[in-house]
Structure formats: C-alpha cells, structure tokens
Amino acid sequence: MYENKVNKTCGTKCSSNSLLAGLIFDDKNNLMTPSHSNSHKRRYRYYVSTALKNYNDNEVGTISKIPAGEVEKFVVETTKEFLQDKGQIQKLVKDFKVSKQNKLIYTAQNIEDYSDPKLIRAIIYKIVISKNLIEITLNENFLINVLNTLSNNQKFVIPDKREKFSPITITKKIKITQPSRNDNILILNAKEYDTPEPNPYLVNAIVKSYYYHKQIQAGRTIEDLQSEEGFKDSKYIRNILNLKYISPDLTEQILNGTQPEELSLKKVLSFNIYKMFT
Structure with missing residues (x-):
C-alpha cells in the first residue's frame, strides 16, 4: 500500500547512460552495477553491489547501494580537481621538455568536458567506495597519452584495461548518511570542511x-x-x-x-x- 517503488536491474541502455558502469566497486571488491527505481512517475538511478543483487549478504561491503548522480558528480569533480592541479600534473610530465610540460599542463586545466564518458573511462582504472572513503585509481600512462592526444587536437581511444599501468590513487574522505539501518539510501557529501549542522x-x-x-x-x-x-x-x-x-x-x-x-x-x-x- 505504501511502497510504490520498483527496483530493476538496468540493461544495455541503462549501462550506456551510467558514467561509472564497470568502474565502481564496493570495499569487498564487488562490482556495483547500474539499477533504477520508479516512484511517482519519476526514475532514480543507483549503483548496487552485485553481492546484494545475488543475495550474498555476507559478501556485501560497507556500501551496498548509492545514488548514481551523487557518486558520478563526486568522481567528475574530484578528477577535474586533480587535472587542474598544476603541481600534480607537473609531477607526471617532469621528464618532458619544459615547453611540452607547459602544453600538457595547459591541456589538463582546459579540457572542454571533464564529464565526458570517454575521458572518464580512458583515465580511470577503478573506483572503490566504502563507508568513509572513496578511492579513485587513475592510470598514469593512459592519462599522459590522453593529454598528449588532446594537446595535438586528436581523438583518443579508450584503452585496454588489461594492460599494465602505473596507478595514481586519489583518496577522499566522504560522509554517507543512511536514514534507516535497513534502508540503503546513501548520500555523498563532498564537503569535508564547514559542514552545515543538520536540523x-x-x-x-x-x-x-x-x-x-x-x-x-x-x-x-x-x-x-x-x-x-x-x-x-x-x-x-x-x-x-x-x-x-x-x-x-x-x-x-x-x-x-x-x-x-x-x-x-x-x-x-x-x-x-x-x-x-x-
């Protein structure tokens, strides 16, 4: 009578619209796949641990379900922050000539769309989310290749994830709130400082x-x-x-x-x- 939600596992179309499909895992290394629910004629997207979907409760990490829009926004903003950090990029391109370094740093700071799915999939290897932390692992080799390609106004391709790479791990503290112990409605709070006091x-x-x-x-x-x-x-x-x-x-x-x-x-x-x- 009171529950009007229908949880569904997304198919190919939904996965194609989910920025982090295939990239995000819980802290027990379970892939979190796209799902959605319908309520009052509105559709809400989530990433749900495959352990939860398969009823393996003992294998579920500290996070089992998270709103897709929240975690996608967080990942994009964190990735953008890293790419626009001159010091971080300079460490990666230090072996190039100074003129080349400046060109790659400028490119990283002026990417047209930091939420471009091809960009995200090209430079991010894996995302692990837990109750208090989110770890975003970038592929250093692919990141440099992408910046090289973009600086030459060329199109880049999504690399083969099986190739060896040098990882760059960005760790961020997060705040996730559950309104009820038995309900997995999880909210990301990217603000680490000056957090408002809830009513x-x-x-x-x-x-x-x-x-x-x-x-x-x-x-x-x-x-x-x-x-x-x-x-x-x-x-x-x-x-x-x-x-x-x-x-x-x-x-x-x-x-x-x-x-x-x-x-x-x-x-x-x-x-x-x-x-x-x-």
Whole structure:
C-alpha cells in the first residue's frame, strides 16, 4: 500500500547512460552495477553491489547501494580537481621538455568536458567506495597519452584495461548518511570542511518515515503505530509516512543540513506530497 517503488536491474541502455558502469566497486571488491527505481512517475538511478543483487549478504561491503548522480558528480569533480592541479600534473610530465610540460599542463586545466564518458573511462582504472572513503585509481600512462592526444587536437581511444599501468590513487574522505539501518539510501557529501549542522527534527522525521514504512510492511497498521506513539489521531503518522516519497534531492539536503533555512518540520509536514515532486 505504501511502497510504490520498483527496483530493476538496468540493461544495455541503462549501462550506456551510467558514467561509472564497470568502474565502481564496493570495499569487498564487488562490482556495483547500474539499477533504477520508479516512484511517482519519476526514475532514480543507483549503483548496487552485485553481492546484494545475488543475495550474498555476507559478501556485501560497507556500501551496498548509492545514488548514481551523487557518486558520478563526486568522481567528475574530484578528477577535474586533480587535472587542474598544476603541481600534480607537473609531477607526471617532469621528464618532458619544459615547453611540452607547459602544453600538457595547459591541456589538463582546459579540457572542454571533464564529464565526458570517454575521458572518464580512458583515465580511470577503478573506483572503490566504502563507508568513509572513496578511492579513485587513475592510470598514469593512459592519462599522459590522453593529454598528449588532446594537446595535438586528436581523438583518443579508450584503452585496454588489461594492460599494465602505473596507478595514481586519489583518496577522499566522504560522509554517507543512511536514514534507516535497513534502508540503503546513501548520500555523498563532498564537503569535508564547514559542514552545515543538520536540523535534528527534520532528520528524525525522515528516519521515522522509513521506520514506519518498515512496520507497515511487517503487517502493523497505522492504528498500531498511533497507539505506540501515544497520539490521539493518525494525522501525524500519515504525514510522516509521506516523507518517504520526497525527492532524493530534498532528502539529501535535509540529511546534510543544506535545506533552505525557512524549511521547518511544520512546513514539511504541511506540504502536499505531490507538489514536492514539481
């Protein structure tokens, strides 16, 4: 009655639209493959551990499911940050003549599209995500080749991953929030400093919405929850249940403390749930 999501494993079309397909793994070396869910006529993409899909719970890493858009954005921004760091690139091209070094550094700092799938697949060998860290391993040889190719206005090809290479590992601390112990809705927070303080009332409401849904799925009724909480009527329970369906963007903002300042618990509970998707 309350759960309206359909989890699906993506086929070829979905994989082609997933920037990190074939590159991202959990911290037990399980490939995380593209999946999606549908809710209220909207489609949400994820990467899900193959161990979870295969019901091998003992083999699942500390991260089993993550919103695709969040991790893709994080990887692109981290890769861009590395490429635009003159010091990092200079260390890689130090054996070239100075004029060549400057040309390659300029190229790295001025790539037209850092989210280009061909670029990402050409220079990234592997991504490993855990509860507190994300490791992005770049292929040094391929990176230099790509910069050489781009500096000469030529097209590059995606290399064979089986070839030997010199790894460059970028390690970033991350913050991932789970609104419920049993729900794998995971949010990346790329901000390591000056992190906003989440509103405890809003966060608690999100957590309760997932708890209530689990109870409903287990066979309990709204009246049971009403009695457990000691409420005179079921209005509050129903309003909290609706929070399960707010958009992932708003959920992320609430959990990270980046929601609009004027967004209070009272205001959230007074929203028409369908208006929250417009």
